[in-house]
Amino acid sequence: MNIVSAIILTAALLMIIAGMFCLVRTYNLIRIIIAIELAMKAITLLLVFSGWVNGNLALAQTFVITMIVLEVIVAVVAAGIIVSLYRKNGNVDIRELTNLKG
Amino acid sequence: MQQFFIVLCLVLMVLAGGAAVMFRSMLKSSISLAVASALLAAVLFLMGAYWASIFELSVCSGLITVVFVSAVSLTNTDRCSEVRVREHKARVAVLPAILIFAGAALLFILFNSDFNIVASATPASFSAFKEALWSLRQADILGQIIVILAGTFAVIVLFKERDNI
Amino acid sequence: MITFATISFLGLPLLAILLLNIVRKETGGTISINIGFVVSIIQMIAAVVCLSLLWLHGKDFIEFSLFWDMNATLGSARFSVDLFSLVVLFCIGMVSLASLLTAKKTIGAKALNYTNLLMVIMLGMNGIAVVTDLFSLYVFLEITGIASFVMIALLHDKRGLEGAFKYLVMSAIASALILGSLALIFTQTGSLVYGDVANALADWRNAQYAPLLVVAFVAFIAGFSIKAGIAPFHGWLPDAYQSAPASVSVLLGGIVTKMAGVYAIIRVLNSVFVSMPMINQTLLILGLISIVFGAVAACGQRDFKRILAYSSISQIGYIIIGIASGSLLGFVGAMLHFFNHATFKTTLFVNSAAVEAQTGTTDIDQLGGLQARMPVTAVSSILAFLSMAGIPPLAGFWSKLLIIIAVWQSASVAGGAIALAASIFTAAYFLILQRKVFFGPLEDHLTEITEAKGTISLAAVLLSIVTVAFGVLFPVILNFLHLQGIL
Numbered sequence: 196m197n198i199v200s201a202i203i204l205t206a207a208l209l210m211i212i213a214g215m216f217c218l219v220r221t222y223n224l225i226r227i228i229i230a231i232e233l234a235m236k237a238i239t240l241l242l243v244f245s246g247w248v249n250g251n252l253a254l255a256q257t258f259v260i261t262m263i264v265l266e267v268i269v270a271v272v273a274a275g276i277i278v279s280l281y282r283k284n285g286n287v288d289i290r291e292l293t294n295l296k297g
Numbered sequence: 298m299q300q301f302f303i304v305l306c307l308v309l310m311v312l313a314g315g316a317a318v319m320f321r322s323m324l325k326s327s328i329s330l331a332v333a334s335a336l337l338a339a340v341l342f343l344m345g346a347y348w349a350s351i352f353e354l355s356v357c358s359g360l361i362t363v364v365f366v367s368a369v370s371l372t373n374t375d376r377c378s379e380v381r382v383r384e385h386k387a388r389v390a391v392l393p394a395i396l397i398f399a400g401a402a403l404l405f406i407l408f409n410s411d412f413n414i415v416a417s418a419t420p421a422s423f424s425a426f427k428e429a430l431w432s433l434r435q436a437d438i439l440g441q442i443i444v445i446l447a448g449t450f451a452v453i454v455l456f457k458e459r460d461n462i
Numbered sequence: 463m464i465t466f467a468t469i470s471f472l473g474l475p476l477l478a479i480l481l482l483n484i485v486r487k488e489t490g491g492t493i494s495i496n497i498g499f500v501v502s503i504i505q506m507i508a509a510v511v512c513l514s515l516l517w518l519h520g521k522d523f524i525e526f527s528l529f530w531d532m533n534a535t536l537g538s539a540r541f542s543v544d545l546f547s548l549v550v551l552f553c554i555g556m557v558s559l560a561s562l563l564t565a566k567k568t569i570g571a572k573a574l575n576y577t578n579l580l581m582v583i584m585l586g587m588n589g590i591a592v593v594t595d596l597f598s599l600y601v602f603l604e605i606t607g608i609a610s611f612v613m614i615a616l617l618h619d620k621r622g623l624e625g626a627f628k629y630l631v632m633s634a635i636a637s638a639l640i641l642g643s644l645a646l647i648f649t650q651t652g653s654l655v656y657g658d659v660a661n662a663l664a665d666w667r668n669a670q671y672a673p674l675l676v677v678a679f680v681a682f683i684a685g686f687s688i689k690a691g692i693a694p695f696h697g698w699l700p701d702a703y704q705s706a707p708a709s710v711s712v713l714l715g716g717i718v719t720k721m722a723g724v725y726a727i728i729r730v731l732n733s734v735f736v737s738m739p740m741i742n743q744t745l746l747i748l749g750l751i752s753i754v755f756g757a758v759a760a761c762g763q764r765d766f767k768r769i770l771a772y773s774s775i776s777q778i779g780y781i782i783i784g785i786a787s788g789s790l791l792g793f794v795g796a797m798l799h800f801f802n803h804a805t806f807k808t809t810l811f812v813n814s815a816a817v818e819a820q821t822g823t824t825d826i827d828q829l830g831g832l833q834a835r836m837p838v839t840a841v842s843s844i845l846a847f848l849s850m851a852g853i854p855p856l857a858g859f860w861s862k863l864l865i866i867i868a869v870w871q872s873a874s875v876a877g878g879a880i881a882l883a884a885s886i887f888t889a890a891y892f893l894i895l896q897r898k899v900f901f902g903p904l905e906d907h908l909t910e911i912t913e914a915k916g917t918i919s920l921a922a923v924l925l926s927i928v929t930v931a932f933g934v935l936f937p938v939i940l941n942f943l944h945l946q947g948i949l
Contacts, residue, residue: 199300201404206307208400210314210333211642215396217318218635224627225323225368229330231634232361233314236337238641239353243346245649252346252420253429255648258597259341259349260430261437262641263356265604268448269634270361272611274368275455276627281372283620292624294705403677435530436541436593439472440601443589446479447582447605451612454575 203244210237224280224287228273235266303343310336327365334358345420464515467508468526468543471551471588474501475581482578494577495569498562501581505555505588513548541592546732546797550591550725553804556928557716558584560808563921564815565709567914572616576709579616583609583713587721596644596654596734599726600637603689606722607633610714614706625698625705632688632698639685646671646678656733663735679735683744686730690723692782693752696775700763703771704824708815711767715774716808720800724778728785728796745786746869750880752779757887761894766814766824769895770807776888777803777850783881784865789872791948795864798939802857802932806846809925813843816914816922817899826895831904835911840900842922847892849929852885857933860940864949 214234218227239259246255277287284291313333320326338354430438478501482494512524523544543551558580569576586609589602611633615626648654650671651662666675684695691699699719703711727745735741756776763769781803784796816839817832818824833840849858862885870878913919943949 199303202304202307205400205404206311208396208404209311211638212396212400213311213314213318220318223323225365225372226326227631229317229326229365231631231638232330232357233317233333234635234638236310236314236333236357238638238645239349239357240337240340241642241645242648243341243344243349245645246346247344248649249652251648251652252344253422253425254433254653256346256349256426257430257434257437258648259346260352261434261441261597261601263349263352264441265444265601265608267356267360267364268444268451268608269604269630269637270364271448272451272455272608273627273630273634274364275451276611276615276623276630277368278371279455279615279618280620280623280627283623287372292627294621294624403673434598435527436589436595436598437601439528440589440598440605443476443582443585444601444605444608447579447586447608447612450575450578450582451608454579454612454616454618 200244200248203240207237207240207244210234210240222289224277224289225274227289228270228277232266232270235262238262299343303340306336306339306343310340323369324366327362327369330365331358331362334361347420348423348426464512464524465526467511467515468524468541469528470504470508471543471592472528472541472585474504475585475588479578479581482574482581492566492573494574495562495566498577498580499559501584502555502558502562505584506552506559509548509552509555512543513545513552516545516548540594542594543592546728547591549797549801550721551588553801554584554587554591554717554721556925557713557804557808560716560812560921560925561709561713563917564712564812566917568708568815568819568918576613576616579609579613580713583613583718587717590721590725594656596647596656596659596730599729600640600644603640603722603726604637606718607637607689610702610710610718613710613713614702616710617707621705622707625702628698629702632695636685636688639681639688643678643681643685646674646681649674659734660736664737666738679738679741682730683741683748686723686727687748688723689719690727690778690782691719691775692723692748692778693755693775694748696752696756699775700768700771703774704765704767708811708818712808712811712815715770715811716804719774720778720781720804724781724800727782728793728800731785732793739788742786742788746783746874746877749779749782749786750877752776752782753881753884754779754887757884757891760891761887763891764825764827766817766826766829766895766899767811769826769891770810770814773850773888773891774803774807776884777807780862780865780881783869783877787865787868787872789868791864791943792868792872794943794948795861795868799858799861799865802849802861802929805925805928805932806849806858809842809846809922809929810850812918812921812925813839813846816918819918820911820914821908826898829899829905829908830902831900832908832911833900834904835908836900836913838913838919838922842926843900844896845926845929847896849933851888851892855933855936857929857936860933860936867949 211234214230217230242255242258246252281287310333313329313336317326317329320329334357335354338350341350341353478497481497485493523542525540525542527540565576583606586602586606593599593602611626611630615622650669651659669675688695703715706714753776756772756779760769760772763772781796781799784792784799814824849856852859852862866878866881869881
């Protein structure tokens with residue numbers, strides 16, 4: 196297996212692991228969004244990698260651009276919800292989110 | 298030589314990503330994320346994806362960092378990132394452990410098969426990119442317009458109208 | 463005619479957004495709801511028109527595009543509607559109408575924002591129904607998701623924001639999984655158009671990047687299971703349904719999660735991952751877990767909307783095992799149960815909205831004896847629950863029967879037996895809910911309660927008529943299936 200491809204795949208995997216680790220490790224709502232962003236970086240890399248491998252880099256780039264636009268809107272919505280929650284709760288701690296229990 | 302730079306940038310990107318996880322300060326975390334994003338943009342550029350690289354650099358590394366920094370400053374929570382490790386050591390370790398194990402197994406299989414991945418791409422010319430975007434992906438462009446509308450309404454609902462209840 | 467009907471699915475909501483934001487904000491409230499009525503009714507009419515045109519011309523699908531020439535290019539530019547997407551588009555129109563009828567009474571000052579977001583969410587769901595490309599599918603999934611987060615948080619209350627945040631995080635993880643799997647599939651296929659991917663993956667075991675494809679399939683199923691709220695991945699669903707404003711719960715429970723998860727799974731299994739028994743087996747097991755878990759968990763809940771949310775998990779399981787059986791009968795059963803679930807679950811959420819509007823709570827311990835006070839709500843909820851529990855001759859009985867026969871015949875007898883046995887739990891939580899809310903002695907503090915007037919009752923009555931009529935007329939469909947040799 197080509198060494199650069201192997202390193203790219205490994206790097207993507209490490210970024211996803213870092214994101215997931217961050218997700219389960221923190222109490223801070225903003226850091227949860229940072230974790231998701233980290234995983235999305237890995238996905239971006241994978242998308243360009245796939246285009247790089249099969250020779251269809253132009254198409255892969257259009258995917259990445261659309262994905263980035265969606266990613267930004269999700270980040271903005273998430274930030275909006277967090278700021279609103281902060282106005283209600285006075286902090287951004289996930290342990291405060293216990294109003295919904297079954 | 299180009300391959301060496303790709304590998305170098307990837308290593309630095311993973312380090313920056315790790316830093317974003319480990320920093321106690323939210324501000325430093327956001328900035329590490331921006332650095333990781335910028336390094337990813339460099340990797341994309343070296344792989345020949347010039348336009349994706351520009352978007353990654355300006356939007357992800359720029360705009361998203363601005364969003365995060367404003368969120369951090371609006372909530373005054375720069376240093377309140379308590380860490381769960383101390384309370385649930387076992388639970389916190391499980392998911393990353395599974396992922397690391399699965400990833401290692403996958404890489405082991407990949408390295409030991411006659412599975413071969415070689416880059417066959419040359420850097421995409423602008424005309425090829427333009428062709429792909431405007432004459433193959435109209436549905437996605439329509440989707441982008443709709444999602445920007447959705448983002449506008451989201452900002453109106455979440456930021457503008459905060460008076461009642 | 464046909465061009466107008468097909469274009470209206472995506473063009474009309476866009477036009478409506480334009481109109482909504484031209485009117486002055488002070489007078490915008492009622493006008494915006496009325497514009498919403500027009501859009502959803504036209505969508506239902508357009509779906510029926512397209513269905514009859516398909517029938518007349520004997521075609522399997524109609525292809526169309528929006529502002530561009532679809533014959534000039536290949537790729538994602540081409541939308542397409544077939545029988546299943548038209549049924550689904552009709553459901554979208556119907557549930558949006560019910561949601562608007564509920565909103566007219568309950569939404570108050572947020573009417574303009576609500577209608578704007580409803581139009582965006584309709585665009586997203588219609589897009590999911592008509593696209594022919596995996597990446598475009600992801601784009602419209604994300605649009606639907608973003609609009610639903612904001613709608614859940616529409617009232618800006620603590621619970622709404624919390625439910626929205628949980629949904630957002632789970633949805634973002636699901637998107638990352640789906641997109642990662644698309645990247646790996648794209649490595650092999652070089653295109654993400656349904657037909658191309660299906661061709662390229664026909665012999666995937668011998669494909670060049672087969673190990674990557676296995677990872678891709680696992681991530682794909684996990685991602686869509688989160689979006690659909692199938693049992694091990696269901697965590698966010700009850701919270702989101704419970705915390706949303708009443709009219710938004712109607713929309714979420716009636717159609718949104720079914721579009722984002724179930725429809726996408728069915729579409730992908732039918733047109734992309736054709737003949738992959740591995741994926742069908744996995745989904746069959748997940749579906750059965752969902753059926754049993756959802757029904758058992760619903761028995762232990764104390765909140766009207768939460769019981770409905772868990773029952774959604776259970777009913778979605780039936781749709782999933784129907785499609786996972788892999789036979790044509792299973793597909794037809796899944797499609798009909800999709801329609802039936804949209805009808806009776808919307809009825810129930812409209813009922814919960816009526817109860818919430820009149821009594822101010824959805825906690826079933828504080829309710830009781832409402833049957834005498836709210837007869838329309840009580841009767842329509844009993845009809846909907848009987849349909850859901852599979853009591854003949856209501857609509858839910860027939861579709862469940864078809865699904866169980868299909869699973870029994872083509873997948874596994876044990877699976878069919880489990881699905882059949884789980885129906886008993888449906889009856890159990892139905893009885894718990896009815897006894898606590900509508901039957902029994904009237905609670906003292908509820909003596910002043912009256913029936914929810916106007917549009918909420920209208921929505922409940924209309925949907926009940928659909929449930930009963932569809933059930934009574936169902937033998938016609940069975941006869942048709944028999945003539946086609948499916949049954």
